[in-house]
Amino acid sequence: MTLAREAETATKSILRAACQQAGIDLRGAELIRFGENALYRLPGGIIARVSRAGQVAAAAREVRVARWLESHKVPAVQALPGVEQPAEIDGRAVTWWRELPPHRHGTALEVAAALRLLHDLPPPTTFDVGRLDPFVRLAERIDRAATLTEPDRAWMRKHLAGLRARWASLPGGLPESVVHGDAWIGNVVATDDGRVVLLDLERCSVGPPEWDLVSTAVKAFTLAGITEEDYRQFVGSYGHDVTQWDGFEILRDIREFRMACMAAQVAGENPVRHPEVEHRLACLRGQRGARPWTWTAVP
Structure with a gap:
């Protein structure tokens, strides 16, 4: 088994x-x-x-x-x-x-509208929604990723430490709000009854709204998963282009690293996925050329 x-x-x-x-x-x-x-x-x-x-x-x-x-x-x-x-x-x-009724992944335009609605809400007063932690569970994933070599594990730990230091010096940006925390296109869906619905709310917290916006930017410019025109529509609908902010590269690099750590976790349970981990790490190390990169989805 x-x-x-x-x-x-x-x-x-x-x-x-x-x-x-x-x-x-x-x-x-x-x-x-x-x-x-x-x-x-x-x-x-x-x-x-x-x-x-x-x-x-x-x-x-x-x-x-x-x-x-x-x-x-x-x-x-x-x-x-x-x-x-x-x-x-x-x-x-x-x-x-x-x-939910039958549904599909949201478009970039639909993600922008959903995030605008969320970010405009005042934080809840009846419970503590918590603060955003962009590094939640990453050290654990690295430690438990059974297919990683020790050199890869050491590199990932060092890279994680560097990202933490950069996050600590994140420049100011938009006013903080409730953020989704994992706002990639698959976590916003459009249903057949005409709704655009937020899914997977476990990382909702208070933090910089740019953290939610960077996921769509990564989809466009790291992975070429949507077109530049899709991204322009996203920016036009939401009203802010995170790629023009001084803190963009910090958040982009953290998001990309989270995706690599997720692949490492999956490969630890299903070793056939390990080549994808190696590929993602090589991209992050600068061994696969400039973005965009082709990354294969892992469950």
Whole structure:
């Protein structure tokens, strides 16, 4: 049994215990995605989300953020009402959500509109949404990435330390706001019933809104995943071009490094993904030429 299969089996066991605890029907549960979190489709239009270990506090905050956004009529994934959330099983969090209607990834224009709506909200007063930590879990991912060589691991640790130092000297920019925290195009979707919906709220916090904007810039100029015209429309809709800010390269480099660390985590569970880790690290080291680079998505 592969590490990935073992992890899926353990996750299903955790989900079963949580559903029994909450009185939610597990029969016919279907695994939708197994990545940073495991997502299952349950009967009755319910989506269950099983976190990795140590993320109970983040899951609890995500539920509170979702309910706060719903109260402000900001379209976002909705936590299932009438259920105490999250359930904690063996140090892992299980949360339940309303299933969305059929949907697609948002366009750059739709992401801009969703972020503008979020960033214009005053921070919540009934709970502590926390402060943005752009380095959350990176050291852990490096330590646990089983396919990394020790020289690669040492380079990543040194690079992480350098990024932390640069973040500490981040220049001033837009007024701080509530930020999504992981605002790439896949975390904003357009539904068939005409809504543009924010997903994956676990990194919502207070911080520089440029952190959310840099994800679309990276999509355009690091990965060539959208066109320059798409990016111009994004800027026009939101009203700010993060690439013209003095702190852009700091945030861009952190975001790119987060993507490399995520690939390393995935490869630790599924070693067939390791060549992608090597490729991303070579790009960051300047061994694959100038941006844009071609990076293959990992689950």
